[in-house]
Amino acid sequence: MEIPRMLTAQIADKLRTTGKVIVIYGARQTGKTTLAREIISRLPYKSLSVNADQKKYLEILASRDSERIRSLVDGYELLFIDEAQRIGETGLNLKIIHDEIPGLKVMVTGSSSIDLATKISEPLTGRKIVYRLFPVSCQELLAIHSPFDVAAMLDDLLVYGAYPETIQTKAHKDKQLYLEEIGNSYLFKDVSDLLSLRNHDKLENLLRLLAFQVGSEVSLNELANTLKMNRETVENYLKILEDTFIIFHMGGFSRNLRKEVSKMNKYYFYDLGIRNYLINNFNSLQQRNDAGQLWENFLVAERAKFLAYSGNPVNAYFWRTYTGAELDYIEESGGMLAGYEFKWSVKQAKPPRSWTESYHASFRCINRENYLSFIAGASTPPESRIQG
Numbered sequence: 299m300e301i302p303r304m305l306t307a308q309i310a311d312k313l314r315t316t317g318k319v320i321v322i323y324g325a326r327q328t329g330k331t332t333l334a335r336e337i338i339s340r341l342p343y344k345s346l347s348v349n350a351d352q353k354k355y356l357e358i359l360a361s362r363d364s365e366r367i368r369s370l371v372d373g374y375e376l377l378f379i380d381e382a383q384r385i386g387e388t389g390l391n392l393k394i395i396h397d398e399i400p401g402l403k404v405m406v407t408g409s410s411s412i413d414l415a416t417k418i419s420e421p422l423t424g425r426k427i428v429y430r431l432f433p434v435s436c437q438e439l440l441a442i443h444s445p446f447d448v449a450a451m452l453d454d455l456l457v458y459g460a461y462p463e464t465i466q467t468k469a470h471k472d473k474q475l476y477l478e479e480i481g482n483s484y485l486f487k488d489v490s491d492l493l494s495l496r497n498h499d500k501l502e503n504l505l506r507l508l509a510f511q512v513g514s515e516v517s518l519n520e521l522a523n524t525l526k527m528n529r530e531t532v533e534n535y536l537k538i539l540e541d542t543f544i545i546f547h548m549g550g551f552s553r554n555l556r557k558e559v560s561k562m563n564k565y566y567f568y569d570l571g572i573r574n575y576l577i578n579n580f581n582s583l584q585q586r587n588d589a590g591q592l593w594e595n596f597l598v599a600e601r602a603k604f605l606a607y608s609g610n611p612v613n614a615y616f617w618r619t620y621t622g623a624e625l626d627y628i629e630e631s632g633g634m635l636a637g638y639e640f641k642w643s644v645k646q647a648k649p650p651r652s653w654t655e656s657y658h659a660s661f662r663c664i665n666r667e668n669y670l671s672f673i674a675g676a677s678t679p680p681e682s683r684i685q686g
Contacts (some may be wrong), residue, residue: 303333303440303464304607305319305429310337312427313376313403319392319422320405322384324431325543325568326484329462330407333431336376343403344374350384357565360386364398367391371402382418389421396425409542411487423493427516432543433460433569434602437674445676453583456592470580477575485544485572492538501523502536502576508545508565513594513626515550515562515618536565543568548598551615551628553657564616566595593642594626597664600673601627623650625661635659642666 309320318650324330337344348355352376358370371377372501377395382388395404418426436455439448451465458464458473461480467473486498495501503525508516518536522529547563567573570592574580583589598614605612612631618624627638637659648660662672670676 300332300336301434301438301465303327303336303429303431304331304435304438305333305338306336309333309405309429312341313337313341313343313405316427316558317396317403318364319396319418319426320403321422321428322405322407322431323428323543324409325433326409326488327461327463327480328431328433328543330409330431331380332462334380334405334407337405338376338378341376344373345376345378346371346374348380349380350379350381350598352435354668356385359391362387362390362394364394367395368399371399373396374680376403376405379404379406381408383408387417389418392418393421393425409425430486430543430606431646432599432603432606434462435460435607435674436600436670437604437676439465440670440676445670448670449666456570456583456589456596457580458487459569459571459574461571464571473571474575474580476572481572481575489538489542489544492542493535500527501535504532505539505544506576509567509573512566512573512588513564514590515616516565517562540555544572546602548614548616548627551617551630566598566600570595570599587624590640590642594640597669597673598627604675606672617653619650620650621652622654625650625653630648637661638672640665 305322309322312318312320322330322334336630338347348359350359355370356606358366361367373437379385382392385391392404392406395402436448439451443451454470454473458470458477461476463476464473468477486501489501492500493501504521507521507524518529518532521527522532525532536545536547540547545565545567549563550561573595579586579588584594586592602614610631612629615628615630616624616626617628617637625637626640629636629638635657637649637653637657638661639649641647641663642665645663645665645667647663653659653661664672
């Protein structure tokens with residue numbers, strides 16, 4: 299069963315109503331090409347789909363020659379370029395297409411925001427609309443499954459993640475093999491290429507350290523010492539890992555109260571299957587001691603997807619004091635604060651006293667009874683609620 303994506307209707311509508319270049323970022327294997335093809339199928343335009351790896355197209359699209367490019371797209375109304383960052387001088391050539399061939403709709407994808415964005419940012423200023431495609435979200439799963447069925451998938455989502463292929467694959471062994479293939483074929487290769495690394499041992503070790511520290515504050519100095527690297531290099535690696543959509547960070551919240559900790563970040567994985575691949579642990583949740591870490595990463599990542607697709611930007615943080623009081627997740631929006639505590643096996647939790655005394659803010663405990671409303675705006679079915 300094909301999984302409907304939240305961006306399909308949004309992007310199709312923009313292609314109909316604007317003449318701007320549509321840029322879709324996302325990690326490899328998240329379904330960018332499938333999404334683009336579904337969008338194309340919904341539109342009435344005669345379309346040309348181009349893989350930037352193909353030499354016959356690459357030379358023309360990188361030529362900066364409007365006549366050569368026009369000869370390629372003549373008779374077409376929509377041009378789709380897959381993995382557009384492979385085109386030489388991508389931004390300038392897309393600018394030529396946009397400016398010299400009016401009326402041609404253009405949609406491009408890229409697996410690295412840093413690689414493609416640096417090439418198109420200035421040339422396409424005011425000429426592009428950018429979207430992010432994440433691994434499959436629970437909100438998307440609810441389009442084809444009941445809340446009860448999605449809740450029944452929860453254990454697999456926490457262990458094997460949410461790449462389209464892993465969700466559609468039934469056997470756990472096959473899911474594991476697929477994740478190992480992604481790791482071996484794409485994960486380290488793409489990032490190593492961007493960093494010009496001859497081997498990826500330190501990169502792999504950095505990711506493994508982050509995987510074990512999900513939900514904890516990360517010291518860059520400690521990472522640098524452990525890996526025998528300088529701090530600047532570690533920072534550069536982390537930036538590339540974020541720009542290739544493998545990890546993302548969340549900072550500490552503070553209103554400059556001296557008792558609050560805010561200097562270190564927490565790091566999370568966009569896909570838990572990749573996180574578990576890195577530590578070589580695909581055991582079921584009943585056999586693990588990191589269910590709480592998985593639960594926190596899952597909720598933070600799913601909330602980020604939900605807010606991004608809903609067009610509802612917020613500032614997200616964690617909160618901790620030097621005396622040990624903490625909240626897993628804070629949202630700041632429109633001058634309002636909301637605090638959240640994530641609990642895997644506990645029904646309820648109370649906000650820290652120092653939080654309620656310091657801030658006029660709401661508080662909510664997110665557990666397996668109510669998590670779908672937090673990450674997808676849906677109710678969790680009674681049958682899936684915590685027992686006991």
